[in-house]
Amino acid sequence: MKTVFIIFFIIIGQVLYGQNVGIGTNTPTEKLEVKNPDNSTVKISSTSFSDTSQLILSNRSGTTGTDFFFQNKEEEALFIGSSSDLVNNTSSNSLVITPQGNTGLGITPSTRLDVNGGVKVRGLNIFEMGANIAGKEVNAGKIAYNGFGKNALTFVGAGTNINNRAVYFFAEGGTGFGGPVDIEGQIKLFGNSGTNGQVLTSTGSSSAPVWKDAAYSNNIRFSYNLSKSSSSYNDSLNFEAAYNYNLNPSQVYIQPGNTHRLVIAKAGLYHFNGSLSMTHHLSGPDEQGLPNASISYYINNKQFVVESDFAHSLAILPDNNFVRTFPFSFDVYLSAGQTIKFYASIFGYGGGSHTKSGYVHGYLISE
Numbered sequence: 001m002k003t004v005f006i007i008f009f010i011i012i013g014q015v016l017y018g019q020n021v022g023i024g025t026n027t028p029t030e031k032l033e034v035k036n037p038d039n040s041t042v043k044i045s046s047t048s049f050s051d052t053s054q055l056i057l058s059n060r061s062g063t064t065g066t067d068f069f070f071q072n073k074e075e076e077a078l079f080i081g082s083s084s085d086l087v088n089n090t091s092s093n094s095l096v097i098t099p100q101g102n103t104g105l106g107i108t109p110s111t112r113l114d115v116n117g118g119v120k121v122r123g124l125n126i127f128e129m130g131a132n133i134a135g136k137e138v139n140a141g142k143i144a145y146n147g148f149g150k151n152a153l154t155f156v157g158a159g160t161n162i163n164n165r166a167v168y169f170f171a172e173g174g175t176g177f178g179g180p181v182d183i184e185g186q187i188k189l190f191g192n193s194g195t196n197g198q199v200l201t202s203t204g205s206s207s208a209p210v211w212k213d214a215a216y217s218n219n220i221r222f223s224y225n226l227s228k229s230s231s232s233y234n235d236s237l238n239f240e241a242a243y244n245y246n247l248n249p250s251q252v253y254i255q256p257g258n259t260h261r262l263v264i265a266k267a268g269l270y271h272f273n274g275s276l277s278m279t280h281h282l283s284g285p286d287e288q289g290l291p292n293a294s295i296s297y298y299i300n301n302k303q304f305v306v307e308s309d310f311a312h313s314l315a316i317l318p319d320n321n322f323v324r325t326f327p328f329s330f331d332v333y334l335s336a337g338q339t340i341k342f343y344a345s346i347f348g349y350g351g352g353s354h355t356k357s358g359y360v361h362g363y364l365i366s367e
Contacts, residue, residue, distance in 0.1 A: 020032070020033065021033070022034075022035070023035070024036050024040070049075060050075075051074070052071060053071070054069055054070065054071045055069065055070040056069045057069070063085055064085055066082050066083065066084040066089055067082065067083045067084070068080070068081070068082050069082070069083065076098070076108070077098040077108060078096070079093055080094050080095040080096075081093055081094050081095075082094065091106070093106060093107060093108060102114065104116070105117065121145075124144070124145055124146060124147065125144075126144045126147060127142065127143045127144070128141055128143075129141040129142075135160045136158075137159050137160055137161050137162060137165060140156055140157065140159050140165050141157075141158050143155055143156075155167055189208070189209060189210065189211065192211060194211035197213065197214055197217035197218075198211040198212060198213055198214060199211070199212060199213075199366070201366060201367065212367040213364070213366065213367055214366065219247040219248045220247065220248045220251050220266060220268075220364035221246075221248075221363040222243065222246040222247065222361070222362050222363070223243060223244035223246075223359065223360070223361045223362075224244065224246075224254075224359065225239075225240040225242075225243070225357075225358070225359050226238065226240070226276060226342060226356075226357065226358045226359060226360055227356065227357055228344070228355070228356040232354075233346060233347045233354065234343070234344075234345045235344050235345070235354075236260040236341055236342070237260065237276075237344055237358075238259045238260060239254050239260070239262050239360075240259075241259070244359070250265065251264070251265045251266045252264055253265075255339055261339040261340070261341045262339060262340050263337070263338075263339050264334040264336070264337070264338055264339070264340065265336060265337060266364065267335050267336040267367065268333070268334065268366060268367040269332075269333050269366050269367075270332055270334055270362055270363070270365060271329075271331050271365050272297075272328075272330055272332070272340075272360055272361070272362045273327075273330075273360070273362075274328060274329075274359045274360035274361055275325060275326065275327045275328070275358050276295050276325070276326050276328070276342075276344055276356065276357070276358030277355075277356070277357055278293050278323065278324050278344055278346040278354065278355070279321065279322070279323045279346075279354065279355045279356075280321070280323075281321055281353045281354070291322050291324075291346050291347055292309075292345075293308070293309060293324035293326070293345065293346040293347075294307065294308035294345050295307050295308075295326045295328060295342065295344050295345075296342075297332075297340055297342050297343065298343060299332065299334065299339070300338065304332075306326070306330060322346075324346065342360065344356050
C-alpha cells in the first residue's frame with residue numbers, strides 16, 4: 001500500500017510541476033521512463049481474452065491530426081493502424097500479426113507474409129527463395145535487377161548446380177513476349193532438341209510443333225528424263241531408269257513393274273519442275289486446224305492439269321509439223337507411299353505421228 005501511495009504522489013507531482021517520472025530510475029529523461037536491469041516491461045492488460053488492449057499515440061489537436069494505435073484485439077491479432085481526419089491516412093490494418101506468426105500488410109494474413117498492395121524493393125537487392133534448402137546452388141532461386149552480370153531483370157532457376165538449374169512455367173493459356181527473344185542455349189520440344197539442320201514446323205492447328213527436316217537440308221532430291229510410252233495421241237510418260245540423279249533412291253524410286261509411276265516413300269510437301277516438248281507430224285498438208293496439247297499429273301488416279309494450249313506450226317519445217325513445249329512447276333503434298341504419274345496429250349486432225357520428251361526435277365520442301 002505504501003508503494004502505491006508513493007507512485008500516486010509521484011504522478012501528482014508530475015502533473016503539478018511538469019517533472020519527468022521514473023520507475024526504476026531516479027533520473028528519467030522522458031515524461032515516463034521505466035528501467036529494469038534485466039527486462040523492462042510495460043504491460044497494458046484487459047480483464048478477459050475477449051477484451052481489447054490498446055495503446056494510442058496521438059498528435060491530434062481537437063479533431064485535426066492522426067492517432068496511431070497498437071491494438072491487441074481479442075484472439076485475432078495485433079493490429080497497427082491509424083485514425084485520421086484525412087480519409088487516406090486512416091487504416092485499421094497497416095500491419096497485422098496473428099498469434100500463429102503470420103504477418104499482413106494491409107490485410108489480415110492467411111500465410112506467413114500476406115501483402116495487400118504493391119511491393120517495392122529499392123536498389124540492386126536480391127530476392128531469394130529456398131534459402132535454407134540443403135544442397136541448393138548458391139544463386140539458385142534468386143531474382144535480381146541488373147544482377148549476375150546481366151543488364152536485365154534476371155531469374156536463376158532452382159537446382160543444386162549451374163547445369164541443372166531450371167525454371168518451369170505453368171501457362172496453359174499461353175505465354176507472350178513483347179520484344180525479341182534471345183536464346184543462349186538449345187531449343188527443346190518435350191525434351192527433344194532436334195538434329196542438325198532441322199526446323200520447327202506446325203500445322204497451325206491444335207497439334208504441337210515438331211522438329212522436321214528443312215528445305216534444301218535433306219537429301220531427297222532427284223531428276224528423271226521423261227519419254228513417251230507409245231505413239232498414240234495420249235501417253236502416260238515413262239520415267240527413264242537411267243535417271244539424271246537421285247540422292248536418296250530409298251525414298252523416291254520408279255514403281256517396280258510400272259515405269260509410268262514414281263513412288264514417294266517419305267511424306268511431305270514436294271516441289272516439281274521441268275519441261276516437256278511435244279511434236280505432232282501431220283499425215284499430209286490437207287489436214288486442218290491446230291493440234292491441242294496438254295500436260296497433267298496423276299495422284300491416286302486423280303488428274304491435275306498443269307498446262308493446256310494449242311501447238312503451233314514450225315516455220316522452218318514443213319507445214320504439217322506442229323510443236324508445243326511446256327515448262328512446268330508446281331508444289332504438292334504427298335503421303336508416304338503415294339505415286340505420281342505424268343500424262344501428255346497432243347491431238348491433231350487426221351492421221352500422223354507424235355514425239356514427246358522432257359525431264360522433271362523434284363525435291364522435298366518440308367515434312
